[in-house]
Amino acid sequence: MSTSPRIENPAQHLPVVGEIAAAVNRVNEEGVLPKELVTLVGLRVGQLVGSSYFTARQLGEAEDTPERLGAVATWRTSPYFTEAERAALALTEAVHTPNPTGERVSDELFDEAAKHFSDKELVVLTGVLGQIGYFIPLALIGSPKVGVSFAEQWQK
């Protein structure tokens, strides 16, 4: 199993990668969503796609308690999250979980999220998931080093 980078600095091969990263990283620039929530959903996506790179990155930047961060993987049975956080985690999980018999994000899930978030907050949450969605293939294909700085992560 590969844990060393397969590709050297992607932005060197495709300079627009840096521009895209900067653009997608601005989706929550106004701070519409609390940083804690953004970290929770980012961490959950990293777990769902099996990326140590993402989970280490989210944990390294997290400003939350070890109890809550550790409980993200089993959030459904955890008492540590608010109803809004649970709705956001449910939405996150639905996007990344195959559903052979219907749509991934059901009306019920969306309606539950809409009880806790405004339209604008929902769009930012969706944008945050998209932000990670953009980086997933780079991480899973390129296999950057885990737990080092952005400058070092692509050094073979």
Added chain:
Amino acid sequence: MSATTPRFPNPGSLVPAVNDATKVLYQATGNGSIPRATISLVQLRIGQIFQSEYLTTLQVNILRGIGETEERIGAVADWKDAAVFDDAERAALALAEAVFTESPTGQRVTDEVYAEAAKHYDEEGLVTLATVIGQIGFFVPLAVIGQPIPGTSPSKQWRQ
């Protein structure tokens, strides 16, 4: 299931940063290292994996527009058994599918899948391919959560 009812208003109007990201992403993959048809075949497959009628309609229309046959368009969903794709296209489809398919016992993109892709694409091509996949990775949540109306113009596809 309400497959054609958009759940939120135009996201770019509510959050301009989403619009800006969309614009940059659309300019990203036209460097010529990945054939136009391969880009849309891969993006169609991702739309299928996420069961997004919006994304599949968009890519089918693009593929028809560039003269792809119905036979090749129709074969994308079961490309592994299809004879109509060349080895480079198959490697690109395998990479996209690996990124978005659960792998409970290992990493999603194995060294084997990566090595096969690396036979057909140089590093610029592989990074471009990752961006082609990532472009849709950005749009998947917008499509499956926001549920825009398939096959309409961007100004009409969201809740009015």
